Each structure stands twice: as C-alpha cells, then as structure tokens.
Amino acid sequence: MGCRSCEKPKMNYRKGLWSPEEDQRLRDYILKHGLGCWSAVPAKAGLQRNGKSCRLRWINYLRPGLKRGMFSQEEEDVVINLQAKLGNKWSQIAMHLPGRTDNEVKNYWNSYLKKRVMQAQGGANPKSPAELTSMSTTDPSMSVQRHQHHHSSGSTTTSHDHDTNIKTNALSAAVPLTQQPFDQQAQQQSKNFVFSDWAPAPESYTVSAHWPASTASSGNVTPSHCGGAFGDQMSGSYGALPPHQDHQSSVAAAAAAAHGAAAGIAGSGYFDLLNMGDIYGGFSSTNDDLLF
DNA sequence: AACCGCAACAACCGCAAAGGG
DNA sequence: TCCCTTTGCGGTTGTTGCGGT
Numbered sequence: 406m407g408c409r410s411c412e413k414p415k416m417n418y419r420k421g422l423w424s425p426e427e428d429q430r431l432r433d434y435i436l437k438h439g440l441g442c443w444s445a446v447p448a449k450a451g452l453q454r455n456g457k458s459c460r461l462r463w464i465n466y467l468r469p470g471l472k473r474g475m476f477s478q479e480e481e482d483v484v485i486n487l488q489a490k491l492g493n494k495w496s497q498i499a500m501h502l503p504g505r506t507d508n509e510v511k512n513y514w515n516s517y518l519k520k521r522v523m524q525a526q527g528g529a530n531p532k533s534p535a536e537l538t539s540m541s542t543t544d545p546s547m548s549v550q551r552h553q554h555h556h557s558s559g560s561t562t563t564s565h566d567h568d569t570n571i572k573t574n575a576l577s578a579a580v581p582l583t584q585q586p587f588d589q590q591a592q593q594q595s596k597n598f599v600f601s602d603w604a605p606a607p608e609s610y611t612v613s614a615h616w617p618a619s620t621a622s623s624g625n626v627t628p629s630h631c632g633g634a635f636g637d638q639m640s641g642s643y644g645a646l647p648p649h650q651d652h653q654s655s656v657a658a659a660a661a662a663a664h665g666a667a668a669g670i671a672g673s674g675y676f677d678l679l680n681m682g683d684i685y686g687g688f689s690s691t692n693d694d695l696l697f
Numbered sequence: 698a699a700c701c702g703c704a705a706c707a708a709c710c711g712c713a714a715a716g717g718g
Numbered sequence: 719t720c721c722c723t724t725t726g727c728g729g730t731t732g733t734t735g736c737g738g739t
Binding site for chain 2: 720721722723724725726727728729730731732733734735736737738739
Binding site: 421422442443444456457460493494495496507508511515 | 723724725726727728729730732733734
C-alpha cells in the first residue's frame with residue numbers, strides 16, 4: 406500500500422472549501438491519469454491540498470456516479486434499517502445506496518434521520534426498525550416536516566424539489582421503483598439521480614441491493630496499481646437521457662459534453678459506468694508510468 | 698435591516714488497518 | 719518482523735444559507 410516513490414514536499418496545505426478551479430484541476434488530473442497514489446496527486450495536479458483532502462473531494466463530490474439531492478424514501482428506509490442492523494458502519498450502509506457516499510449517509514443520519522428515529526423511539530413503545538420503516542413510508546406528517554431547510558448551500562435541489570420528492574416518494578413507497586410507469590420513474594429519477602455537475606445524469610439507473618460491494622463507499626475506488634480498475638466500482642445500467650430531463654440534468658449533460666476529456670461519456674445519450682470503468686481502466690493500464 | 702438560531706452540507710481530524718521495503 | 723506510509727473510516731467541526739424575531 407505504501408507508495409515510497411511518491412515524493413511528498415512539505416508545504417502548507419490549503420484548507421477549507423474547494424474552489425471551482427481546484428475541482429477542475431483535480432478532475433482533469435484524474436480523468437487524464439486515473440486514480441493512483443493520492444499523496445502524489447496534489448503535487449502532480451498542481452493543488453495545494455494534501456492527498457487526503459483530494460481523495461475526500463473526489464470521493465464525496467467529483468466522482469462520477471454520485472447522486473445528489475434528496476434521499477428517496479427507499480434510500481431512507483435502507484439507511485434506517487441498516488443503521489439499526491449494523492450501527493454506524495456508514496461505509497457498509499453506503500454500499501447499499503448506489504451513488505451515495507458514506508459521508509452523505511452519515512450527514513443525513515446525523516442531521517435528520519437520527520432525530521426522527523429517536524423521536525419515534527421516545528414514544529410509548531420503542532419501534533423496531535421495521536416499524537420505523539413502515540412509519541417512514543406512511544406517516545405524512547413525518548415526511549412533510551422533513552428538510553425544511555434542506556440543501557441550503559451548494560446543493561442542487563430546492564425546497565420546491567423537496568416538495569416534489571415528498572409526493573413522488575409517497576408513490577414510490579407503494580409501488581416498487583422498477584414497476585412504476587415510465588413517466589413516473591423518469592420524473593422521480595430526474596429529481597433524485599442528479600449526478601455531479603460534470604457527469605451526465607442517467608435516466609435508467611438500476612437501484613438494487615446488488616450494487617457492487619466495493620461501490621458506494623468512499624474508500625473503495627481502488628487505485629489501479631493496487632489491482633483494481635476504477636470501473637469496477639462503477640457499474641450500473643444506464644439508458645437514454647429522459648426526454649424531459651430537468652434543467653440540472655441538461656446542464657450536467659451539457660457540462661459532460663463540453664468536457665471532451667471524458668471521452669465519450671456524453672453525446673450519445675448513453676452512459677454506462679462499466680464503459681466508464683473501461684475508460685479509467687485504460688488510463689490506469691497505460692499511464693501507470695505517469696503515475697509513478 | 699440586522700441579528701440569532703437552526704439545519705444541512707462540506708471538510709477536517711485522528712485512529713486503525715493494510716501493505717511494501 | 720518491524721517500520722513507515724498510505725488509505726479507509728467514523729466522529730467532529732466549520733461554513734453557509736434560510737427562517738424567525
């Protein structure tokens with residue numbers, strides 16, 4: 406695991422929020438060279454950050470395949486159930502939530518779900534996870550009160566979006582996502598599956614418990630030199646962009662299209678993360694000499 | 698209009714595990 | 719086997735924006 410060839414110049418690392426320029430540098434570097442030794446990334450990408458910070462930024466914000474925006478009812482239920490079952494094993498919980506990072510799950514739990522669960526348990530009869538789940542999908546008051554301030558900063562959804570989500574979530578609670586009518590799915594997914602601003606938003610995204618075990622969690626984007634290809638972490642089925650994708654999806658697609666380095670990510674309207682993996686795998690297999 | 702409190706999210710910190718020399 | 723470095727994870731803190739007063 407050690408990477409002694411990575412020179413580590415002593416420097417005062419920048420802290421705090423990332424600027425768009427820094428994001429761009431990191432994104433460009435990883436698109437060009439693939440994932441490698443994080444400690445070497447800042448110097449090579451021209452960033453005054455430490456490797457750890459770069460890694461976090463990539464995993465939690467820049468990595469393709471990330472969902473942004475509201476947690477769906479299903480996701481919420483998964484978090485509640487798994488938290489009850491596993492405890493605060495956020496990385497493991499995140500594995501069951503495609504496109505969510507452990508940090509996101511953790512934040513969501515700490516800022517919202519925990520209170521709700523405690524509130525529920527504070528009642529006469531502490532509720533089992535199953536009861537909590539059922540409560541979460543059936544109690545309108547619980548849904549309506551949630552997230553009155555949600556996504557106040559740097560986020561892609563608004564309280565209006567949230568209202569929409571509440572409505573669609575009520576529907577999705579009754580009908581499995583995959584069985585919903587196309588329009589309904591598209592509407593819901595176009596709200597919930599908002600990718601990073603540079604990656605296209607998929608329309609058809611397989612939500613299942615079979616997301617690769619090494620996928621959703623932050624840490625599992627294995628550096629190529631450690632035997633894994635980036636694409637291994639990014640599987641899932643994607644279809645054409647919806648005919649009525651929301652503004653954000655359009656922007657995302659446009660951004661991706663503008664981002665030629667993403668080599669075929671956009672343009673066709675299809676986005677297959679396995680192919681994405683091929684892309685990254687290709688980077689790693691051919692550019693290891695650049696990494697080290 | 699200014700201030701304050703709260704909520705949500707981003708990012709940092711510290712520790713432990715993993716792996717190479 | 720030990721040491722050192724990197725990575726991964728979870729807890730915590732910092733920042734930002736909104737709503738209420």
